Structures are given as C-alpha cells and as structure tokens.
Amino acid sequence: MSKEPVAVVGIGQTKHVAARRDVSLAGLVREAAQRALDDAALHWADIDAVVIGKAPDFFEGVMMPELYLADALGAVGKPMLRVHTAGSVGGSTALVAANLVAARVHRTVLTLAFEKQSESNAMWGLSLPVPFQQPLLAGAGGFFAPHVRAYMRRTGAPDTVGSLVAYKDRRNALKNPYAHLHEHGLTLEKVQSSPMLWDPIRYSETCPSSDGACAMILTDHTGAAGSPRPPAWVHGGAMRSEPTLFAGKDFVSPQAGKDCAADVYRQAGITDPRRQIDAVEMYVPFSWYEPMWLENLGFAQEGEGWKLTEAGVTELDGDLPVNPSGGVLSTNPIGASGMIRFAEAALQVRGQAGEHQVDGARRALGHAYGGGSQFFAMWLVGAEPPAR
Amino acid sequence: MPEPARAAAREPVRGAARDVAVVAFAQSGHVRDSAATSEVEMLLPVLHDVLAQTGLRARDIDFTCSGSSDYLAGRAFSFTMALDGVGAWPPISESHVEMDGAWALYEAWVKILTGEADTALVYAYGKSSSGDVREVLTRQLDPYYVAPLWPDSVALAALQARALIDAGLTDERRPAGTAARRRGGPVRPPGEYVVAPLRTGDCPPVVDGAAAVVLAAGDTARRLTDRPAWIRGLDHRIEAHSLGVRDLTDSPSTRLAAERAGAFERPVDTAELHAPFASQEVVLRRALKLDGPRGAHVRINPSGGALAANPVMAAGLIRIGEAAARIRRGESDRALAHATSGPCLQQNLVAVLEGDPRPGTGGQPEEGQ
Numbered sequence: 001m002s003k004e005p006v007a008v009v010g011i012g013q014t015k016h017v018a019a020r021r022d023v024s025l026a027g028l029v030r031e032a033a034q035r036a037l038d039d040a041a042l043h044w045a046d047i048d049a050v051v052i053g054k055a056p057d058f059f060e061g062v063m064m065p066e067l068y069l070a071d072a073l074g075a076v077g078k079p080m081l082r083v084h085t086a087g088s089v090g091g092s093t094a095l096v097a098a099n100l101v102a103a104r105v106h107r108t109v110l111t112l113a114f115e116k117q118s119e120s121n122a123m124w125g126l127s128l129p130v131p132f133q134q135p136l137l138a139g140a141g142g143f144f145a146p147h148v149r150a151y152m153r154r155t156g157a158p159d160t161v162g163s164l165v166a167y168k169d170r171r172n173a174l175k176n177p178y179a180h181l182h183e184h185g186l187t188l189e190k191v192q193s194s195p196m197l198w199d200p201i202r203y204s205e206t207c208p209s210s211d212g213a214c215a216m217i218l219t220d221h222t223g224a225a226g227s228p229r230p231p232a233w234v235h236g237g238a239m240r241s242e243p244t245l246f247a248g249k250d251f252v253s254p255q256a257g258k259d260c261a262a263d264v265y266r267q268a269g270i271t272d273p274r275r276q277i278d279a280v281e282m283y284v285p286f287s288w289y290e291p292m293w294l295e296n297l298g299f300a301q302e303g304e305g306w307k308l309t310e311a312g313v314t315e316l317d318g319d320l321p322v323n324p325s326g327g328v329l330s331t332n333p334i335g336a337s338g339m340i341r342f343a344e345a346a347l348q349v350r351g352q353a354g355e356h357q358v359d360g361a362r363r364a365l366g367h368a369y370g371g372g373s374q375f376f377a378m379w380l381v382g383a384e385p386p387a388r
Numbered sequence: 389m390p391e392p393a394r395a396a397a398r399e400p401v402r403g404a405a406r407d408v409a410v411v412a413f414a415q416s417g418h419v420r421d422s423a424a425t426s427e428v429e430m431l432l433p434v435l436h437d438v439l440a441q442t443g444l445r446a447r448d449i450d451f452t453c454s455g456s457s458d459y460l461a462g463r464a465f466s467f468t469m470a471l472d473g474v475g476a477w478p479p480i481s482e483s484h485v486e487m488d489g490a491w492a493l494y495e496a497w498v499k500i501l502t503g504e505a506d507t508a509l510v511y512a513y514g515k516s517s518s519g520d521v522r523e524v525l526t527r528q529l530d531p532y533y534v535a536p537l538w539p540d541s542v543a544l545a546a547l548q549a550r551a552l553i554d555a556g557l558t559d560e561r562r563p564a565g566t567a568a569r570r571r572g573g574p575v576r577p578p579g580e581y582v583v584a585p586l587r588t589g590d591c592p593p594v595v596d597g598a599a600a601v602v603l604a605a606g607d608t609a610r611r612l613t614d615r616p617a618w619i620r621g622l623d624h625r626i627e628a629h630s631l632g633v634r635d636l637t638d639s640p641s642t643r644l645a646a647e648r649a650g651a652f653e654r655p656v657d658t659a660e661l662h663a664p665f666a667s668q669e670v671v672l673r674r675a676l677k678l679d680g681p682r683g684a685h686v687r688i689n690p691s692g693g694a695l696a697a698n699p700v701m702a703a704g705l706i707r708i709g710e711a712a713a714r715i716r717r718g719e720s721d722r723a724l725a726h727a728t729s730g731p732c733l734q735q736n737l738v739a740v741l742e743g744d745p746r747p748g749t750g751g752q753p754e755e756g757q
Contacts, residue, residue: 002503003502003503003504024532025531055464056458056464056465057457057458057459057464057486057527058458058459058463058464059464060531061527061531062527062528062531062535063457063458063459063524063525063527063528064457064459064486064487064528064729064730065531066486066487066626067528067626067629067729067730067731067734067735068528068529068530068531068629069629070626070627070628070629070734070735071628071629071630075626076626076627076628077625077626077627077640077641077644078625078626079623079624079625079626080624080626080735081485081487081491081494081495082485082486082487082491083483083484083485083486083495084458084467084484084485084486085483085484086465086468092483096483096495096498099495099498099499099502099504100498102502103498103499103501103502104405104501105498105501119531125464126464126465238481239481239482239483240479240480240481240482241452241471241476241479241480241481241482242476242477242478242479242480243471243472243475243476243477244468244469244471244472246472246477248477254479255478255479256479259478259479260479263481371465371468372468374468374471375468375482
C-alpha cells in the first residue's frame with residue numbers, strides 16, 4: 001500500500017542559551033512553535049495534531065508535561081502525543097509525527113521537542129540512586145569515555161582527532177544564530193589544552209547544557225503545494241533499539257545504528273551514502289562520536305572514520321559536511337537535540353540554512369541516538385518529492 | 389463555563405485505510421506492592437503470555453511500542469531497562485510514549501496504517517508502590533502555580549465529584565452506585581471518607597501491574613486468531629490543563645474522540661471505561677451517551693474497570709485489552725474502550741472494536757481487506 005508523502009514546511013527554534021530565565025516552559029515551547037508556524041505561513045487552527053518529545057521528566061521536575069503544555073501548544077480539542085526515547089527522542093518524535101501524515105490519519109501536524117535544563121540539574125536528574133544497579137558514573141561523559149577509548153584502540157586513530165571535530169563544530173556554530181555556544185576566540189590549541197574531564201574527553205570536546213526548543217510543521221502533498229517556501233521531503237525514516245547491556249553489544253558501533261541507517265537508505269534508494277548524501281546532521285555530544293558514527297552510518301569503512309575527519313572531509317566546505325549547524329557540541333537542549341538534527345537537515349535541503357548553508361545540498365541525513373547507544377532514530381530528507 | 393472542544397481545522401484525510409485488529413491480550417496479576425519484583429520481572433511473564441497466544445517470537449514482531457512513566461519508578465529512563473524484557477536482539481523497530489499504554493497502542497496502530505508494519509507488540513506497566521502515587525501525581529500539574537501547593541489526585545477527583553453532586557448528576561451517598569449495579573455485582577460498601585465526598589469505595593486501589601497487546605493487520609490478524617477484534621476507529625483528544633477553565637461535570641474531549649472513532653454510528657454492546665474514580669464514570673457515561681435507553685443494553689466495565697485494578701500507565705491499555713478479549717471470546721460484537729490521562733479526565737482516548745459476524749447471528753459479512 002502507498003504512503004502519503006510527508007513534507008517539512010515549517011521550522012522554528014529558539015535561540016539556545018544556558019538559561020532562559022525570561023520564559024516559563026510554556027513560553028519556551030510556544031516561541032519555537034510560533035516560529036515554525038510563521039515559517040509555514042500557517043495558523044494554530046491549521047494544525048490537526050501535536051506530537052511532542054523531551055528527555056526524562058526529571059530534567060525539569062514535571063511529570064508528563066504534555067498535560068500542562070496542551071494550552072501553550074494550541075492542542076486543546078486536538079490529539080496530543082508525547083514520545084520519550086531517551087536522547088534519540090527528538091528524532092523519534094518527528095518520525096511519529098511524520099507517520100500520522102504518512103498514514104493519512106492527519107494532514108498537518110505540529111511536532112516539537114524541548115529541554116529547559118536550567119529548571120533543574122541534569123546531572124542529578126540522571127544520577128538518582130537505583131537499588132541493585134550500577135549508577136550512571138557521574139553523567140553521560142563517564143559512560144561514554146570508555147567506548148571512545150575502545151574506538152581509539154581498535155582503529156589506531158591519533159588522539160588529535162577529537163579536538164579537530166570540536167574545533168570544526170564550534171566554528172560552524174558561529175554561523176548559526178540559534179546555536180548556544182559562540183566561542184569567537186577559539187583556536188585548536190585552546191581545545192587541545194582544555195581540562196581533561198573523562199579521559200580522553202576534554203572540556204571543549206563536550207556538549208553544553210542548554211535551554212531550548214525546536215518545532216516543525218509536517219504536512220501532506222496538498223499541504224506542501226501551498227507552502228510559501230520550498231519544502232523538505234521525507235525520503236526515509238526509521239528507529240531501532242537494542243538492549244542497554246549484554247555480552248554481545250558493540251558499544252563502538254552498535255548494530256541498531258547500522259540497521260537503522262540501512263533501513264533509511266533502503267527506503268530512500270541510497271546505495272552509496274558517501275556520494276549520494278550532501279550533508280549530515282549527526283548526534284555528536286562528545287567529539288569522538290563523529291568518526292565513530294561516520295563508520296556506523298556507512299560513510300566510511302570500519303576503522304576509517306577518523307581519516308575522513310582528519311582530511312577535512314567533514315568541514316563545512318568539505319566533500320561531506322557534518323554538523324554544519326555546529327551540532328550537539330555547540331547546542332544541547334537534550335530532548336530537542338535530536339529534532340534539531342532533523343530540522344537542520346531539512347533546512348539544508350530547503351536552502352534555508354543561511355550562513356551555514358551547504359552549497360547545493362539536495363539530500364541530507366538527520367541522526368539521533370540515546371540511552372547507552374541503544375536507541376537510534378534517523379531520517380533522510382530531500383529537495384525533491386520522493387519518487388513513488 | 390463549559391469549554392467547547394475545538395474540532396480540528398480540517399477533516400482527516402481518508403486514504404488507503406487498513407484493517408488492524410487486537411489479536412492477543414495479557415495482563416499481570418495486580419498487586420498492592422511488588423517490592424520483590426523489578427519492572428522487568430513484572431513485565432516478562434506478560435510478554436511471554438501475549439506472544440505465546442499468537443505463536444510469534446519477539447523477532448517476528450515488526451514494531452514494538454510501550455507506555456510508562458519515569459515518575460512512578462523514581463528514576464530517569466526507567467523504560468530502557470524494561471526493553472531488556474522484550475529481548476531486543478537482533479535490534480528491533482521500537483518506540484515509547486511517556487503516557488498510558490493506550491497511547492502506545494495508538495502509535496503502533498498508526499505505524500501499521502502506514503504499511504511499514506503488519507504486526508505490533510504494545511506493552512505498559514506501572515509500579516506505583518515505589519512511592520506515594522497521590523503525591524507523585526501532583527508533579528503533573530502546572531509547575532509554577534499549582535504543583536507547589538501539592539493538591540493530590542484524590543483531592544482533585546473529589547473536586548470533580550463535588551461539582552457533579554452540585555449539578556445534581558450524582559448522589560452524595562453513592563457516586564458509584566449505578567455503575568456497580570450495572571455490573572451485577574454487589575454494591576461495594578461506601579467505606580470511610582478519603583477526601584469528601586469520595587469514600588474508599590469510590591477510589592481506585594493503588595496497585596502495580598503490567599499489560600500487553602498484539603496488533604496485526606488484515607490477513608495476518610486472521611491467521612493469528614480465530615476472531616480478531618478489529619479496530620474500527622481510534623481517536624484521542626486533550627483539554628485545557630487548568631481545572632478553572634474546564635467544566636468538570638463534562639468531558640468534551642471524550643465525546644469528540646468517540647465521534648471521530650465512529651462510536652456513535654452504531655450501538656455498542658460493551659463499554660470498558662477508564663474511570664479511576666467512581667464519579668468519573670458518571671461523566672464518561674454522559675459524554676459517551678451510555679445513559680438512558682441507548683445504554684440499556686450496554687455492559688459497562690464487565691472487567692470491573694479501574695475501580696477493581698488501576699495500575700497507573702497500564703489501566704487504559706487494559707480497557708482496550710479487556711474489550712478485545714470479550715470480542716475474541718464471542719461475548720461482544722461491538723465494544724467501546726476508553727483510556728484517560730491527566731487530572732480530572734484531561735485527556736481521553738476512545739477505541740471502537742468489532743468482531744467479524746459469527747455464523748447464525750444474521751450479520752452481514754464485513755468487507756474484505
């Protein structure tokens with residue numbers, strides 16, 4: 001049976017900062033949603049359903065905040081869903097919203113993801129004592145550092161690669177007005193001499209804690225025809241999950257990530273991702289995850305990802321730009337980070353990415369992951385409608 | 389002042405619809421305190437049971453979706469461990485809603501409608517014994533103006549019950565009386581006041597529990613079970629959060645969801661209502677037009693409803709499962725199932741389920757796939 005083609009016709013995000021003390025949670029999400037509606041030249045009444053996502057409720061201390069946010073998001077009288085798939089949630093949320101359109105259940109859907117980390121303390125939100133289980137090793141960095149070390153050992157990558165990624169992403173962020181970190185005086189030497197937090201991960205190779213929200217308007221073929229700006233078309237989308245911990249798990253390159261990418265490429269007719277994809281927004285909260293995911297997503301052979309980074313292939317003017325927006329390394333409202341990746345991929349193929357636009361981007365990949373590298377969500381968007 | 393539930397801007401697009409059915413349902417025993425078992429341990433037998441009913445293994449399922457809440461477990465990402473119980477290896481296509489499992493079923497139903505999946509496993513669980521659920525649920529409220537006052541879930545339901553009494557829609561002595569009599573069971577003793585006018589008999593037992601459902605499309609459903617419970621309509625709607633702007637004696641979101649699900653097109657013979665408090669059943673019966681002559685032949689909550697067992701986050705999914713199970717057993721031909729979320733019935737979901745006509749009942753054959 002045929003699915004309805006899905007188009008992204010509106011994108012809105014907030015200027016991401018460490019603390020938005022001037023707005024409530026409701027004010028924050030409203031701002032992003034209104035910008036997405038303005039971009040699509042639509043009104044609240046044009047929206048048939050709302051799908052929102054965020055990372056754990058403990059981050060703001062509000063249980064099931066979709067209940068409280070229904071009014072702010074114009075959802076009263078409408079269907080409202082709340083997705084939660086850990087760090088991948090922003091991506092999963094967009095995919096659940098896209099399925100509502102693809103299944104022809106609704107015509108136009110508002111999807112939004114947010115985090116207002118300043119309302120709470122994410123470190124403690126993740127560190128609640130759980131009986132009989134290993135604690136989360138003082139935040140996410142402690143969990144991921146050994147896997148980065150395993151990657152370095154396995155591939156023989158020189159220990160300078162991580163700093164190259166951080167330096168690149170933070171420079172890209174200077175071109176993105178919505179990015180949280182704008183480090184004007186940053187040099188490669190400063191990244192390399194920043195304090196070591198979780199060996200081998202340095203301070204400047206980690207993501208910040210941000211307040212922010214990102215929203216998109218998704219619609220069907222008819223809705224896209226009325227769009228004032230070029231739409232981005234969804235050519236493929238998938239989610240994959242695997243258990244957190246088990247003896248056969250490859251933490252460096254999880255099978256769920258490989259399977260998820262393969263599914264998206266199959267749907268989108270991608271046979272050579274390195275050549276056929278023009279820009280990638282991938283979820284890189286710690287710099288070393290760029291070379292790791294380059295391999296996991298099939299852009300490089302196993303053990304070769306770091307060579308692309310080192311050769312400058314992933315620079316904004318490189319042959320496969322990765323995180324032209326500045327990425328998670330520059331902006332991390334956790335629950336929204338995945339949706340920002342999806343939205344930035346869509347901005348690229350719409351030609352709306354401003355100073356961080358990749359010239360001639362026709363196909364872009366948005367990628368998100370979460371949990372202990374166990375949840376994956378991806379979509380591939382294109383400037384042309386999918387061939388059916 | 390009653391708030392009119394705004395209809396969506398445009399009619400939903402009717403495209404290539406697919407027949408999707410509930411083909412299996414399982415639930416745990418619902419116990420007061422499951423301190424001796426983890427969430428995964430509570431869930432595992434339920435997952436085994438529901439898969440065994442269909443003969444499917446986890447790897448045969450095209451899509452898996454779950455519903456739960458971190459706040460019950462008292463820890464972030466509590467659902468990640470529950471996934472271990474599914475056996476997600478090789479990796480599976482999977483998602484999670486931080487909502488009652490009825491909404492996980494909705495997400496799975498949509499996934500099957502896209503054609504990307506033919507089968508789906510849906511599960512939900514709640515271990516509210518880990519904390520004081522009345523206090524925990526206060527964290528659902530507006531975090532700036534209401535939650536700091538800690539109005540608990542029973543107090544809010546009592547406010548709703550009082551509004552119903554003041555409107556003359558129910559009786560101070562026995563908000564649950566009608567419902568209990570319909571069930572044919574003994575009327576529960578009213579008990580002591582918990583928060584006036586609600587007494588112990590009007591309030592749900594606090595229990596831990598889990599449930600799971602398998603969905604399948606068209607011919608796959610027919611292959612997996614003799615009598616699939618076809619989902620003829622499924623819709624959900626949310627209302628404003630603040631109690632001050634809602635008419636607590638009415639549920640416009642339930643009525644709108646029921647309309648969109650096609651519940652009023654033909655009479656149902658069974659209604660499984662997710663009414664944790666007896667007084668809320670009064671609201672739902674009115675919104676769903678189950679009172680009066682139209683409702684005379686409707687069995688309401690033959691399972692005992694949420695007043696018999698209310699495992700938070702699973703109780704709504706259980707309503708769909710119980711309605712489907714009655715159809716599959718041949719005890720119902722057309723059933724309505726309802727799930728709710730949020731304080732005083734803020735968000736509501738309605739599913740309409742039907743069984744294929746049985747031989748000798750005079751029904752016309754349904755259209756094929």
